[in-house]
Amino acid sequence: MSSNQSQPQHRVPQSIGFLLLDNFTLISLASAIEPLRMANQLSGRELFRWSTLSLDGRPVRASDGLQITPDSAVTAAPAMDMVIVCGGVGIQRSIMREHLSWLQIQARQGRKLGAVCTGSWALAKAGLLDGYECSVHWEMLASMQEAFPRVSLTTRLFSIDRNRFTSSGGTAPMDMMLHLIGREHGRELCAAISEMFIYERIRNEQDHQRVPLKHMLGTNQPKLQEIVALMEANLEEPIDLDELAVYVTVSRRQLERLFQKYLHCSPSRYYLKLRLIRARQLLKQTTMSIIEVASVCGFVSTPHFSKCYREYFGIPPRDERQGVSMGQPVMRMPIPQELTLLPTSSALSALSQAQGESTFASVRLS
Structure with a gap:
């Protein structure tokens, strides 16, 4: 046995500070913190510590009216590995x-x-996102694109770009934190946390928010909104583009110009994207066969469906169904056998309270 294997690896818990801004959304804060708590509980070790912060240490009101008293002011914040800004309304x-x-x-x-x-x-x-890819709640996409042209905005649920971690709202922070936990401590722990929260599918960086088209276009393009609505309602039997143009009383050329100007692609490309996104949902969320998925999404043959799917998502439907990732594998990192636990840690307090629960330390990682 080598010296590296014979000696236990020591690593202090990762410390995360949550900066609360006025009118932050409580569900996003909870979605980010709860996976950390459960990671500690299920592993039986303090893998993470966290604290809530405000500018002056005074209570901060969430968008639902509840007040949170932070652990400290930013000037008195403990040493941290990561800071996460919690925004809202x-x-x-x-x-x-x-x-x-x-x-x-x-x-x-x-x-x-x-x-x-x-x-x-x-x-x-x-100025801390210039040159970085960034996710934000869809309500802010258009305004952020205009206000910060150096930021690469995306509709993805969350984005991890080097040392920047950004997530849209609602439950999306949970997906981001589960991804980070899995990357640091292995898929087994990540899956166990998901199971505890009855979270049936952990979404990844390739999952996108469904951004209402009217929000992207405003109220000035009713024809385009009507066309897209028709497309969405007819995925199994796609409508010919000439017929779509007739339905909304525009010419085929006008139809092409509308899509290029406001959606930056051709109508046929947009229609294909809608069908592929629907196919991805069915592959991940149902037991339908690949042949059935291809059929209900308007593809004339399974090979054609597979070809289009691979070109768009970078992975064939069969691998998508099996959960095979084409990106970097999640690496299992060693977890220390002994940790010095500080009595002031709110994470430790939660860990101590969980020790009497039946699920405590139900996942053991090497």
């Missing part, structure tokens, strides 16, 4: 100059930075 009014200055200091000190819901706006305003 009226994000532009919630950001103060002191928030931006403090976040810039964290970046200079080499900390990882993240955001949930609309918190990405704060990182972008601080």
Whole structure:
């Protein structure tokens, strides 16, 4: 046995600070923290510590009216590996100059930075997302694209780009945190956490938000919205583009121009995308055969469906159904056998309270 194998590996818990902005969404905060709590509980070790922060240490009101008393002011924050900004309603009014200055200091000190819901706006305003790919709640996509042209906005549920971790709202932060937990501590723990939360499918970076078209286009393009609605309602038997044009009383040429101008692709390409996205949902969420999925999504043959699917998603339908990733594999990292637990850690407190539960330490990792 080598010396590396004979000696236990020691690694301190990862520490995460959640910066709460006024009117933050509570569901996004909970979705980010709860996987950390469950990771500690199921592993029987303090893998993560977390604390909530505000600018001055005073209570912060969530968008649902509940007040959260943070663990500390940012100036008294404990040492952290990562800071996650929790945004919500009226994000532009919630950001103060002191928030931006403090976040810039964290970046200079080499900390990882993240955001949930609309918190990405704060990182972008601080100039900390320039050149990075970024996810944000779909309500903010258009305004962020206009306000921060150097930020690469995406409709994906969450984005992990080097040392930046951004997520859209609702339950999407849970997917992001589960992905990070799995990357650090293995798929087994990640799957067990998902099971505890009755979370049937962990979504990945390739899953997108469903952005209402009217939000992308505004109210000035009723013809285009009507055409897309017709497409969405007719995925199994696609409507010919000439027929679509007749339905909304525009010419085929006008139809092509509308799609190129506002959706940056041809009508046929957009229609294909809708059918493929629907196929992906069916592959992941149902037991329908690949042949059946191809049929109900309007493909004349399974080989043609497989070819289109691979070209769009970079993975064949069979591998998608089996959960095979074409990206980097999740690496299992060693977990320390002994940890020095600080009595002031809120994560440790949650861990101690969980020790009497039947599920405590039900997952053991090497």
